[in-house]
Amino acid sequence: MPIPNTNEALNPTADATGLADLTGQWLSLIGEDPQREGLIKTPERVEKAWRFLTGGYRQTLAEVAGDAVFQAEGSEMVVVKDIEFYSMCEHHMLPFYGRAHIGYIPGNQILGLSKFARITDLYARRLQVQERLTTQIAEAVQELLQPQGVAVVLEGIHLCMAMRGVQKQNSTTTTSAMRGTFKSDQRTRAEFMSAIQTRLGQR
Numbered sequence: 001m002p003i004p005n006t007n008e009a010l011n012p013t014a015d016a017t018g019l020a021d022l023t024g025q026w027l028s029l030i031g032e033d034p035q036r037e038g039l040i041k042t043p044e045r046v047e048k049a050w051r052f053l054t055g056g057y058r059q060t061l062a063e064v065a066g067d068a069v070f071q072a073e074g075s076e077m078v079v080v081k082d083i084e085f086y087s088m089c090e091h092h093m094l095p096f097y098g099r100a101h102i103g104y105i106p107g108n109q110i111l112g113l114s115k116f117a118r119i120t121d122l123y124a125r126r127l128q129v130q131e132r133l134t135t136q137i138a139e140a141v142q143e144l145l146q147p148q149g150v151a152v153v154l155e156g157i158h159l160c161m162a163m164r165g166v167q168k169q170n171s172t173t174t175t176s177a178m179r180g181t182f183k184s185d186q187r188t189r190a191e192f193m194s195a196i197q198t199r200l201g202q203r
Ligand SMILES: Nc1nc2c(ncn2[C@@H]2O[C@H](COP(=O)(O)OP(=O)(O)OP(=O)(O)O)[C@@H](O)[C@H]2O)c(=O)[nH]1
Pocket: 089, 090, 091, 128, 129, 130, 131, 158, 160, 161, 164, 165, 166
């Protein structure tokens, strides 16, 4: 199966309309009474929540980047780290969440800093596996900027592993995608790994 294109919205017309009806049925199937007071508005809320959580199907990378690709000289590493993300695993449709760290070495273009968080959200707000989310962020930065290299590291906690299944609450998963100089040059990669491990105020 090909990895979904990073650049195009996967399904611009799917906006979760109708999910409220299905949710009523779902509530009955799990043994609830959809008519009881506390649940009357739940189907609507669920539809609205899922519309938000899957907003990434209806956005393109170009929309997310806007006009924030700037011409610039310089070949020093830029690192934006600790970008929190929330996504839903495609196997169980349960949340996984954590932090994304993105680094790149510009060619002759740089990107507005906030856009790294927007790119992360674009792909996180789809059903995902952490590996693909990581790769898609790296490929998006590559596509937008044609930099000398891109590095993306994600640290995630999967609720499908914590609250069900193997029930391991303390396990975290780290995934990475390295492109260009981050892949070919061990020192560049080491500088990035060191940058994402250093906290503000620490040396
Ligand atoms: N590689 C990868 N696996 C994931 C991710 N999210 C969830 N999974 C795993 O997907 C797998 C699905 O395995 P299955 O055996 O088909 O499903 P299951 O019976 O519900 O598995 P258990 O979670 O072990 O109970 C599980 O091992 C999950 O831990 C992810 O982001 N990346």
